[in-house]
Amino acid sequence: MNLDVVFSQPSEQEKIGKDYDKKGHINGEFVQQCVPDLIADFYLCGPTGFLTSLMSDLEMLGVSKERIHFESF
Secondary structure, X not given: OOOOOEEOOOOOOOOEOOOXXXXXXXXXXXXXXHOOOOOXXXXXXXXXXXXXXXXXXXXXXXXXXXXXXXXXX
16 A cells, blocks of 8 residues: 655645655546556545545546545535
């Protein structure tokens, strides 16, 4: 299993390659890089805007709604 840490706004003390792997937001392009065949179940948790955007990206990539599970906060 691989773990990728993505920070949208890392602090000046946090260093890429040490504390996190990518700066920005998780989106469909990033998911496709991590899961090339997209044959998976996706479990998402986050704020509504993030979930709406990522769920839309996943559906555009061909992931069925039945494979996308989410919880907002």
